[in-house]
Amino acid sequence: MATKVNLDLILEVLDATTTVDGLQEIIQRVCDTFEVDHAMYHWVDSAGDHYHFGTYSQDWIERYQEKSYVRVDPVIIGCYQRFHPVDWRRLDWSSKPAREFLQDAMAHDVGNQGYSIPIRGPNGQFALFTVSHNCDDETWAGFTDKHSRDLILIGHYFNRKALEFEPDRSPEHVQPLSPREIDALTLLAMGYSRAQVAKTLTISEHTLRVYIESARFKLGAINTTHAIARALSLGLIII
Incomplete structure (x- = not known):
């Protein structure tokens, strides 16, 4: 798997693309650059319409839709409940539907390892950027430790670009x-x-609360969690 990645080149090409087809080409480049089996971007726009592009087989995409796997997929469920990236190994696969889903996914070469980044945008927009691969736990842990920040940045760049294409x-x-x-x-x-x-920034918790409330007001957020989600989706903060 990749040991060195030219992140700037990927972001430059992503920023320059002017078509949805261009995004499909770039996601293939992500796979080649990071040396992973698959990458996928799934976008639900503010009207509730679904879009996706990536490297999963058409058979798996059709199977996923036919079986309505979105209702039982632990990755989707886990990412709706979180703002942080999700390593598939940490999800709950214990239920019978989840185990059957995983078995089917493996049969369609989705990969036994995955890393998904939930992204929330304006007006209820939700997206997932995912990379997946077949390898052992130790190899995958090393990969995510090394490349998680790069993948988070790419995911948010993809989402920012996708929003430009929203009607x-x-x-x-x-x-x-x-x-x-x-x-x-x-x-x-x-x-x-x-x-x-507060300790990290060498300020009091009272002063920290002032900063948070100010940011929340500027972002039009209803609470701190909403403010974080808005800041991430707008590219104002990157983790």
Whole structure:
């Protein structure tokens, strides 16, 4: 699997593409660059319409739709419940439907390992960027430790570009966040507690609360979790 990745080149090509077909070409490049079996981007726009592109076989895509696997897929369920990337090994595969789904996925060469990045955008938009591969747990752990940040960045770039193709989309206008607001939301998004964030930034928890509330107001968010999701989807913070 990949030991060195030219991330800048992928992002430059992604930023320059002007068609959905161009995104399909880039996702194949992601597979080649990271030396993984598959990569997939699944996008649900603000109207509830589904789009996807990636390297899974057409047989598996049709099988997934035919069986309505979206209802039992632990990856989809897990990512709806989280803001952080999801390693498939950490999901609950114990139910009978989940085990049957996994067996079917393996039969269609999806891979026994996977890493999925949930992305939330404006007006209810939801997306997943996933890479999957066949390898042992130790190899996969080393891969995700080395490349997780690159994959998160690519996932958010894909989503930002996909939003450009959404019909009748009007651009969002948000007030810029201050450096301290960005730092606070980034650390919270990484799983730090408020006490840990305050300690890391060498500020009081009261001052931290002021930064968070200010960021929340600028982002039009109803709570801190919503503010983090908005900041991630707009590319204002990256984890």
